[in-house]
Amino acid sequence: MGFWSHKRLFLAFLILASAIDGALGDAMVSGTVFCDQCKDGQRSLFDYPIYGIKVTMACADSNGQITMSREETTNWFGNYAMRFDGAPDLSNCYAEISSNGQSSNGCGAAAGPAQKLKLMFRMFDMEIYSVDSLLSQPAQPMSFCPRSTNPMPAPVNPVRPPVPVSPPPFKLPPIPRLPPLPPLPPMPPVPFLEASACTHQYWTMPEYKCYWRAVNPEMKVAVVFGLLAARRYGTDMSLWQGLQGRGDPYRTLLREGTTALLNSYNSLEFSYNSISVVTHMNWALMGSQRSVLLTALRFKRANSGYGHDTCKFTPCK
Incomplete structure (x- = not known):
């Protein structure tokens, strides 16, 4: 590792130390x-x-x-x-x-x-x-699992089999041409592949609770976003409570970050994937209050679809 790599590692150490100092x-x-x-x-x-x-x-x-x-x-x-x-x-x-x-x-x-x-x-x-x-x-191994990883040993003195006599070639009778298959119906739309961006108000409506897929409303903010989020928001706050935040810059960041995470799981075309949402969230928590506000604003713009992507929610059945 070179000199500048050591300096960058030391700088990251100082930033983390300052973020948790006094806790x-x-x-x-x-x-x-x-x-x-x-x-x-x-x-x-x-x-x-x-x-x-x-x-x-x-x-x-x-x-x-x-x-x-x-x-x-x-x-x-x-x-x-x-x-x-x-x-x-x-x-x-x-x-x-x-x-x-x-x-x-x-x-x-x-x-x-x-x-x-x-x-x-x-x-x-x-x-x-x-x-x-x-x-x-499980109670029994799955059927697709390999039965044995040990190959059968080869015989010490293999016996050469006799050379088989090829039978005369056999010709099949001509097969009649089959009628053409009917055209397939069009594929139904796949919501996960569509561009969709929904604000936090949509994610708190009971008729859209079926769209909570990878995470559920009772999951803790500290478990989803990590140690820095646990320091800032505590270990008891749930994602559902995080969606209610407003006024305070750090609660606004949590509200928009949680919304962006939910959108990333719901749409492959969303501006952020789930890993980048968590990464940007932690970068903001290690920075200044100005960094917190800028990151919250970027999340909010992405959650509103930048004016061209709409929310593709339909009421759950």
Whole structure:
């Protein structure tokens, strides 16, 4: 790494330190639960994150007695996050799947082994722990899973088979020409591929609640937008409450950022994708109040469609 790369890394460190300086110490634990479709006990190409799985984190003393435990449910991305006040020592803690919760996809018949917590970051009395992927398994492996990864050994002394005698060629009788197929009906419109931008007022109307897809109104702002959002808005504020914000520049940023995130999941043609919405949100929270207002204004213009994209919502059935 060159000299200027070191300087940029140090500058990013100073910005993050200034953003969290003076905050009370706490610890964050996060991880992901995957559906082990082939029941091979490891992450593979066929596995995917699973929603609605309950995860228990427990800590034991030297005698094996449980001293602290916490339970959380995975979100639509298969992620879970737990926050502990006062930065306790979590070095002797582990996480495991406790039940399949609200999951209805048939991948909660069995659970993989528990995983120990790993300390990833510690600074200013703040600690961040991660957990290796937890696995939830169906009752039986899926039919498309490979049966065996070990090839059959070749014989030591292979016997050369006799050369077959080719039979005389056989000619099929001519096949009559089939009538032409009728034309296919036109494809129905795909809403996800259409350009659509909806303001926060639309997202709070009950007749459009079916458009909340990747996230739900009760999800916490801290889980969706990360640690900086947790510092600014707390760990109890939901996305639905974030849509009600107004007046204060930071609440306006949260309202328009949440609206932009919902629009990015609803339309592939929206100006921001979901990752860029979270990135711009965190950049604004690390900057000045002027940066907060500018980012909120850019989100608001995108949510209004820049005057040419309209909201394609239809009332839910």
